[in-house]
Every structure is written in structure tokens, then in C-alpha cells.
Amino acid sequence: MSSELFAALKTGRLIGSRCKNCGRTHFPPARRCARCGGEMQLEEIPKRGVVLTFSEVYVSSPAFTPPYVVAIAQFGDFKVPGMAADKVEIGDEVEWEVADRHGNLWYFFRTVKHY
Amino acid sequence: MTSRNINFKHRVAVVGAGLTLFRSKLLETPQELAWLAAKQALDEAGLTLKDIDCVVIGSAPDAFDGVHMKGEYLAEGAGGIHKPAVRVFVGGATGVFVPIAAWWHVASGLCKKVLAVAEEKMSHAARPHTQYVFRYIWDPIVEKPLNPNLIWIFAMEMHRYMYKCGVKKEDIALVSVKNKRNACGHPSAQLCMPDITVDDVLKSEVLVWPVQLYDISPTSDGAAAVVLASEEEARRITDTPVWIKGIGWTLDTTHWTNRDLAYPEYVRRAAEMAYRMAGIDNPRKQIDVAEPYDPFDYKELHHMEGLGLAKKCEAPVLTREGVTQRDGDLPINPSGGLLGIGNPIAAAGLMKVAEIFWQLRGEAGARQVKKPVYTGLAQAWGDLMQAGTVIVMGV
Numbered sequence: 001m002s003s004e005l006f007a008a009l010k011t012g013r014l015i016g017s018r019c020k021n022c023g024r025t026h027f028p029p030a031r032r033c034a035r036c037g038g039e040m041q042l043e044e045i046p047k048r049g050v051v052l053t054f055s056e057v058y059v060s061s062p063a064f065t066p067p068y069v070v071a072i073a074q075f076g077d078f079k080v081p082g083m084a085a086d087k088v089e090i091g092d093e094v095e096w097e098v099a100d101r102h103g104n105l106w107y108f109f110r111t112v113k114h115y
Numbered sequence: 116m117t118s119r120n121i122n123f124k125h126r127v128a129v130v131g132a133g134l135t136l137f138r139s140k141l142l143e144t145p146q147e148l149a150w151l152a153a154k155q156a157l158d159e160a161g162l163t164l165k166d167i168d169c170v171v172i173g174s175a176p177d178a179f180d181g182v183h184m185k186g187e188y189l190a191e192g193a194g195g196i197h198k199p200a201v202r203v204f205v206g207g208a209t210g211v212f213v214p215i216a217a218w219w220h221v222a223s224g225l226c227k228k229v230l231a232v233a234e235e236k237m238s239h240a241a242r243p244h245t246q247y248v249f250r251y252i253w254d255p256i257v258e259k260p261l262n263p264n265l266i267w268i269f270a271m272e273m274h275r276y277m278y279k280c281g282v283k284k285e286d287i288a289l290v291s292v293k294n295k296r297n298a299c300g301h302p303s304a305q306l307c308m309p310d311i312t313v314d315d316v317l318k319s320e321v322l323v324w325p326v327q328l329y330d331i332s333p334t335s336d337g338a339a340a341v342v343l344a345s346e347e348e349a350r351r352i353t354d355t356p357v358w359i360k361g362i363g364w365t366l367d368t369t370h371w372t373n374r375d376l377a378y379p380e381y382v383r384r385a386a387e388m389a390y391r392m393a394g395i396d397n398p399r400k401q402i403d404v405a406e407p408y409d410p411f412d413y414k415e416l417h418h419m420e421g422l423g424l425a426k427k428c429e430a431p432v433l434t435r436e437g438v439t440q441r442d443g444d445l446p447i448n449p450s451g452g453l454l455g456i457g458n459p460i461a462a463a464g465l466m467k468v469a470e471i472f473w474q475l476r477g478e479a480g481a482r483q484v485k486k487p488v489y490t491g492l493a494q495a496w497g498d499l500m501q502a503g504t505v506i507v508m509g510v
Binding site: 002005025026027028034052053054055056057058059060061063064070071072079080081082083090101104106 | 254256257258261263267271272274321322324326370372373
């Protein structure tokens with residue numbers, strides 16, 4: 001279902017899938033539930049989430065400029081891995097945003113600022 | 116999914132083990148390393164290749180040795196020619212899967228004496244660094260664009276574990292210190308560091324925070340081997356066979372980001388399978404010595420908890436109290452582990468099985484644990500951090 005994911009990114013949305021049988025969620029969206037084999041339906045991923053864990057990469061491949069931050073954040077029932085725009089801590093609130101990266105649309109996480 | 120059929124007709128014993136040096140850039144070819152380990156295991160058992168019915172080979176990605184169809188290539192080195200030979204591969208979990216596969220060769224009654232050999236040569240073929248082999252194991256949609264390396268995904272797991280259990284870097288560094296010091300008793304060790312301190316670990320180069328250089332095992336070349344035999348043959352070969360009491364293995368989802376990273380479910384399930392077969396219901400009391408997989412220091416703690424050798428979040432406490440030291444109540448990685456001896460992937464896992472074999476026979480020399488030991492366990496972990504393999508052995 002990657003074509004659906006890419007189509008969603010073009011309209012500024014991020015989608016995952018939920019199993020119609022057991023209710024488990026999956027990101028990236030999958031056609032079939034890996035646990036029970038059930039059919040899945042697409043679901044919008046909520047905009048706001050919480051950082052579950054992260055790492056700061058100092059040693060990396062040439063495609064990236066270290067140091068940079070990668071994280072897994074929980075948005076509703078979905079756990080999503082991605083790059084963070086800035087430093088984060090576990091428990092921080094973040095939002096995903098769609099942006100152009102090397103000519104491809106992709107998402108990244110931005111910390112929610114509380115003023 | 117666990118095995119409930121535990122009425123096996125044939126008992127299986129380990130009767131010999133062998134191990135090469137673990138080093139970066141050994142001059143021997145992969146085939147030569149496989150043979151060095153195989154020969155030592157055969158010698159220990161007092162057997163020659165002629166006595167061996169079947170050969171089981173274990174090795175992780177082909178790209179490490181730079182030889183595709185590495186199973187066939189290594190089988191030639193290990194003595195598998197003109198014998199039924201097979202290669203098994205479950206990533207880093209392979210080393211413990213090799214004796215599991217060898218076990219079913221014997222337990223089924225198909226073979227009487229099996230030579231099981233694991234080899235890995237990590238320091239030559241993969242350029243510019245061994246980690247580059249891991250560029251091609253990711254989910255193509257979500258992960259590949261991030262160009263992950265193994266260190267940063269494990270850094271995320273370590274971070275989540277630290278957060279959930281309130282563990283400090285200092286607590287985790289104690290594992291590295293213990294294992295690198297333990298390694299000084301091992302003739303194969305690559306990283307014997309008798310004077311290393313927690314401070315040294317905390318001051319080592321930051322690779323991917325929170326992982327630093329001394330939190331990780333090195334890249335290594337090496338090979339390990341064991342000989343397995345049916346009960347009848349084992350009794351003929353030796354007075355001190357070490358019985359395989361339980362085996363277990365399991366796979367978790369490739370989408371590791373969807374998992375609870377603070378607790379290794381893949382180990383718990385594999386351990387439960389092995390414990391059911393071995394009749395173990397209280398591992399903390401019934402396992403005397405263990406070699407959990409420790410490519411990173413936090414993984415020893417993580418795996419102890421998955422194996423039920425510690426309660427959730429308790430492993431750092433046991434470590435701080437000295438329980439896991441070689442002279443402690445529950446010696447963990449008395450060999451020196453991957454952190455100390457080195458990490459030629461498949462060979463490192465089988466090294467742990469060999470260590471438990473020698474510990475249970477009382478033949479571990481300078482590394483022999485202080486308390487008397489009757490039941491031991493070795494465990495490995497691999498694939499996309501999803502495969503768990505466990506073996507329980509006893510005398």
C-alpha cells in the first residue's frame with residue numbers, strides 16, 4: 001500500500017492501516033495484518049504524538065550530515081519512526097510535517113512549542 | 116506458537132567443542148577457520164571426520180566473508196564433503212541455532228554424530244566498513260529513506276529501556292566492564308581489558324547517543340564448533356556428556372518500530388519453549404550459569420529479563436550487586452561475552468554454547484565459575500532484531 005502512502009503525502013496527509021479483524025495498527029500501511037492475517041483498512045495518522053525513544057547519530061553514511069536526531073513517536077495508536085527537525089527528549093510532544101527531501105515528499109517530526 | 120510435543124525419543128549430548136582466536140583481520144581463510152574449530156571439537160571428542168554422519172554449518176550474511184553460497188563454501192572447510200550438509204541462517208541468532216539444527220538431526224534418529232560449525236569473517240570483504248552490509252536489510256518504504264545503521268536502531272532500543280526502567284548509563288557500563296575483564300581469562304579473547312573502568316566506557320567516543328564505543332562488541336573473524344551425539348554414542352565417547360535439555364526459537368515482526376522496545380518478547384517466547392522442554396519453571400533458581408547475547412552492554416540486561424533470569428528492570432540491580440560476576444550467585448557471561456572475546460556473528464553465538472559446555476564439565480580453566488554448576492543456558496539474537504534462539508544444557 002505504498003502507493004496510497006505516497007498519494008497521501010502529496011495531499012499533506014500521513015496514513016497507516018488498521019486490521020478489521022483484530023484492530024492492530026500498522027505503519028507503513030499494509031494490506032494484510034502480520035499477526036492474524038486479517039484485511040486492513042487505511043486510517044489517517046493523528047497530527048500530534050509523543051516521543052517514545054530517540055537517538056542522536058554521530059557516525060553515519062554520506063547521505064546525512066551528523067549529528068542528527070532520529071526518533072520513534074506514538075501518534076494515537078500508531079508508532080512511527082522518523083527524523084526529528086530538532087533535539088527531542090522522550091515524552092516530548094511532536095507533530096509530523098510533510099516536506100520535500102532530495103526531490104521526494106517525506107515526513108519529519110517537529111517539537112510542539114508551548115508558549 | 117510453541118512446541119508442545121516434548122516426548123522426544125532420543126536424548127542428545129554435546130561431546131566436544133572447539134574455538135579459534137577471535138581477531139580483526141585473521142590471515143586464515145574462512146574455510147581454514149572453519150576447519151581449525153572443527154578439528155579442535157573433533158579432537159576433544161576423540162573422533163575423526165570419518166566418524167561424523169552429518170554436518171551443520173551456520174554463518175550470517177554472505178557479504179561478510181564476501182562469498183555467496185557461503186554454506187557450501189564453509190562446508191568444504193568444515194569437512195562436509197560427501198556428507199549430508201546444510202547451512203542455517205537466522206542473522207545474529209545463527210550461532211545458537213546451529214546446535215539447535217544439529218540437535219534435530221540427532222533427536223530424529225537420522226544421524227548419530229553431527230559436527231556443527233559456525234564461522235564469520237567480518238573484517239575483510241565489507242567495504243568501507245562491516246556496517247555497510249546492513250544497508251540492505253531495511254523496510255524499503257519507511258526505513259530505507261532514513262538510511263539506518265544497526266547502531267542507531269539499537270540506540271533507540273537502549274534509550275527506551277533506560278527510560279522505562281530508569282537505568283543510568285553508569286549501570287549499563289558495568290556490564291561492559293565485567294565482560295571485558297572476564298575476557299582476560301579466555302585464550303581466544305580480542306578485547307581483554309583488565310583495568311577498564313566505568314569512567315573509560317562513559318568517556319569513549321560517542322557513536323550514536325546513547326551508544327558509545329565501549330558499549331559495543333568489536334568486529335571480528337573467528338569460528339566455533341561443537342560435536343553432538345546420540346545418547347548411546349555419547350556414553351561410548353565420554354564419561355562427561357553435556358545433555359541438551361531444551362531448545363527454543365522464535366521470530367518477532369520485522370517492523371521493529373511497532374514493538375515494545377523496552378522488553379525482548381522474541382527472547383521470552385524462545386525461552387519459554389526451551390524451558391517447557393527442559394522442565395524449568397523457575398529459571399532464576401534452576402539456571403546456574405548463563406551466556407545471554409551481549410553485542411551491546413545493555414543487551415545483556417535486556418536479555419536476562421527476557422530469559423526470566425531477572426524480573427523486568429531488575430537486571431541492572433543484580434549487576435550492580437555483583438550477582439552476575441563470575442564468583443556471583445548467577446554468573447552471566449563468564450566467558451567475557453561478545454563484548455570481551457569478540458563478535459564474529461555466528462561463531463560468537465556458538466562460542467557461548469561452547470562456554471556453557473566447558474563450564475558444565477568444569478573445564479573452563481581460569482574462567483570456571485566459583486559455584487558448582489549443573490544447568491546452563493546460551494542465547495543469541497538476530498535478524499532485524501527479531502529472532503531469538505535459546506539452548507538449555509545440563510549434566
